[in-house]
Amino acid sequence: MGLSYAEENYLKAILKLSGSPDGTVSTNAIAAQLDTSAASVTDMLKKLSDKELITYQRYKGASLTDDGQRIATTLVRKHRLWEVFLVQSLGMTWDEVHEIAEELEHIQSDRLIDRLDHFLGHPKFDPHGDPIPNAQGKYTLRAQIPLSELKPGQEGIVIGVREDETSFLKHLNEKGLTLGKSIKVITNDDYDNTLSLQVEGHELNLSGKVARNIMIKTT
Amino acid sequence: MGLSYAEENYLKAILKLSGSPDGTVSTNAIAAQLDTSAASVTDMLKKLSDKELITYQRYKGASLTDDGQRIATTLVRKHRLWEVFLVQSLGMTWDEVHEIAEELEHIQSDRLIDRLDHFLGHPKFDPHGDPIPNAQGKYTLRAQIPLSELKPGQEGIVIGVREDETSFLKHLNEKGLTLGKSIKVITNDDYDNTLSLQVEGHELNLSGKVARNIMIKTT
DNA sequence: AGCTCAATTTAGAGTAATCTAAAAAATATT
DNA sequence: AATATTTTTTAGATTACTCTAAATTGAGCT
Ligand SMILES: [Mn+2]
Ligand SMILES: [Mn+2]
Ligand SMILES: [Mn+2]
Ligand SMILES: [Mn+2]
Numbered sequence: 001m002g003l004s005y006a007e008e009n010y011l012k013a014i015l016k017l018s019g020s021p022d023g024t025v026s027t028n029a030i031a032a033q034l035d036t037s038a039a040s041v042t043d044m045l046k047k048l049s050d051k052e053l054i055t056y057q058r059y060k061g062a063s064l065t066d067d068g069q070r071i072a073t074t075l076v077r078k079h080r081l082w083e084v085f086l087v088q089s090l091g092m093t094w095d096e097v098h099e100i101a102e103e104l105e106h107i108q109s110d111r112l113i114d115r116l117d118h119f120l121g122h123p124k125f126d127p128h129g130d131p132i133p134n135a136q137g138k139y140t141l142r143a144q145i146p147l148s149e150l151k152p153g154q155e156g157i158v159i160g161v162r163e164d165e166t167s168f169l170k171h172l173n174e175k176g177l178t179l180g181k182s183i184k185v186i187t188n189d190d191y192d193n194t195l196s197l198q199v200e201g202h203e204l205n206l207s208g209k210v211a212r213n214i215m216i217k218t219t
Numbered sequence: 220m221g222l223s224y225a226e227e228n229y230l231k232a233i234l235k236l237s238g239s240p241d242g243t244v245s246t247n248a249i250a251a252q253l254d255t256s257a258a259s260v261t262d263m264l265k266k267l268s269d270k271e272l273i274t275y276q277r278y279k280g281a282s283l284t285d286d287g288q289r290i291a292t293t294l295v296r297k298h299r300l301w302e303v304f305l306v307q308s309l310g311m312t313w314d315e316v317h318e319i320a321e322e323l324e325h326i327q328s329d330r331l332i333d334r335l336d337h338f339l340g341h342p343k344f345d346p347h348g349d350p351i352p353n354a355q356g357k358y359t360l361r362a363q364i365p366l367s368e369l370k371p372g373q374e375g376i377v378i379g380v381r382e383d384e385t386s387f388l389k390h391l392n393e394k395g396l397t398l399g400k401s402i403k404v405i406t407n408d409d410y411d412n413t414l415s416l417q418v419e420g421h422e423l424n425l426s427g428k429v430a431r432n433i434m435i436k437t438t
Numbered sequence: 439a440g441c442t443c444a445a446t447t448t449a450g451a452g453t454a455a456t457c458t459a460a461a462a463a464a465t466a467t468t
Numbered sequence: 469a470a471t472a473t474t475t476t477t478t479a480g481a482t483t484a485c486t487c488t489a490a491a492t493t494g495a496g497c498t
Pocket of ligand 1: 097
């Protein structure tokens with residue numbers, strides 16, 4: 001029997017937040033990620049723990065079990081494959097696909113996803129530059145560095161973003177800072193990483209907050 | 220604010236069942252269609268009535284309002300477009316797409332559906348031969364007659380099925396009776412419409428129950 | 439070691455969707 | 469017209485998910 005959308009969203013949130021060593025995630029971090037109350041999170045952590053998808057001890061945080069990790073990774077795979085479909089096949093823009101994929105990722109059918117993956121040509125990255133896990137849960141890592149950490153004079157290519165909210169991506173569209181663009185840093189403020197850079201002949205100013213969410217492959 | 224999946228499924232069921240003159244549908248008919256209890260149906264009819272998506276009087280059945288009709292028709296459009304996608308683009312078979320489309324139809328995004336429609340080339344019929352409403356809710360009707368009503372000697376082409384359950388469609392696959400096939404009736408039992416017919420050189424026997432769910436365009 | 443405060447959990451409650459069993463209304467039969 | 473049967477509704481519960489407010493726990497600081 002499958003999981004509910006809510007259970008799946010929690011697993012995905014825990015995976016996203018568990019970058020740390022042992023991968024333990026706090027109740028409040030999950031609540032913030034899912035924009036829900038800490039009390040709701042506690043309830044759900046008990047349920048997921050009963051189903052052995054996470055390990056959880058009161059007051060000690062949660063981490064994914066192997067089963068939980070596998071399920072969460074599959075959700076990420078589905079989310080990102082659908083995003084590729086929406087952009088590549090349907091011609092939607094990178095700023096409008098995340099919310100839709102947030103629903104599509106819950107469609108239940110392994111066969112569907114394998115077919116979709118095949119149809120799309122086994123893409124390795126989604127429209128935001130995030131890696132797509134394969135059917136075995138493995139994915140490609142790339143050397144990348146936040147734009148905010150580049151020194152004046154350094155050059156590179158935009159290969160990803162760390163944030164997929166519509167407002168952020170629309171902002172980048174307006175600045176012309178989309179995937180694949182070549183950039184060169186002119187100045188980078190020591191204090192708050194306010195940047196000026198060169199993109200396709202134009203000069204551009206960016207806040208440190210924005211620059212920290214743009215990932216660069218240096219050239 | 221959007222409707223829940225349950226509310227949408229009820230609207231779709233009412234549309235499907237309201238072929239009659241005024242289009243009034245009984246509580247039990249809906250319960251049977253959705254495989255749920257009559258008590259649950261009554262609860263939901265009250266809710267949909269409050270939202271003015273149906274007209275409903277106790278003990279008198281329900282019918283769609285214009286708003287309800289519009290929403291239900293859009294759901295049918297989405298369901299059938301997704302079925303076309305699954306078969307045409309992903310190469311799935313007509314017997315495995317209905318259940319998946321039952322979920323996909325609830326994805327919320329008008330823009331997505333318009334893009335999908337465009338991507339698929341504005342198809343007029345789904346993989347079961349059912350017409351696909353356009354964005355305005357209009358669809359093409361075709362002259363068709365149940366195979367069970369053909370007389371011995373009559374010929375035609377399979378242009379649709381009235382039932383999209385997997386088991387039924389798999390049965391047709393085994394018999395080689397798929398969309399587009401040419402058939403010729405040899406015998407048709409007066410009492411129960413047990414048929415024998417000619418398909419691609421082979422002779423085939425069908426129960427009346429099956430024959431009543433296969434739609435033919437006579438030639 | 440004890441105190442303080444933030445993080446977390448528990449308590450209690452609400453909404454949505456569903457069920458079974460009992461009551462009421464409508465329809466069919468005699 | 470009265471009675472029997474079927475259909476539909478109501479009553480009362482259950483499960484899943486969520487919330488706010490109150491209680492508890494644990495970690496950091498004197
Ligand atoms: Mn996304
Ligand atoms: Mn989601
Ligand atoms: Mn279908
Ligand atoms: Mn559905």
